[in-house]
Amino acid sequence: MLSVELAIVVPASNAVSDPSSGELPALPRVGASPRQVRAALRPEHHESFDRALRDALEEAARELDLGPVHTVVEHWRRRAWITRDREQHRRIVREAVEELTGKAPPEDASTRASEARL
Structure with missing residues (x-):
């Protein structure tokens, strides 16, 4: 006899809360948007992130390939985690x-x- 279990599926946030850090929003998970990643970065990293993202967007437009954008966002997502403390x-x-x-x-x-x- 087969058993069927029901599961409730809820949308997962692309961020993880970090209660020890009241000044910054939640840490971004894999697949987070550029906006979520930027929000999680320390303010001193915003300018570098913005510049890298703009460069990647320009390259993506020229090459019709979003790979550079994904690479930049993932790099800075990890940086948000690494530099939190x-x-x-x-x-x-x-x-x-x-x-x-x-x-x-x-x-x-x-x-x-x-x-x-x-």
């Missing part, structure tokens, strides 16, 4: 620089400067 992100970047170069970055080096060394 500033102190943890700074610590991880510093550790990566030290691991790759054999030398820790100066204590007063910004995370951006340390990332540039990677």
Whole structure:
């Protein structure tokens, strides 16, 4: 005898709540829109995201291929996750620089400067 179970399907949000971060909206999930990704980024990343997205949109229009847009949105979606906790992100970047170069970055080096060394 076959058993049939009913399931209730509800639309899933493309974002995950992060209660520890009151100042930023929910973290975006795979498939999030560019708007959702931008909203989840720290304000200091908005300009770079906007520039990368505009470049990808121009390329997509020329080549009739949305691949570059998807690549940019996914890159920045991941960046929103990685940079959510500033102190943890700074610590991880510093550790990566030290691991790759054999030398820790100066204590007063910004995370951006340390990332540039990677």
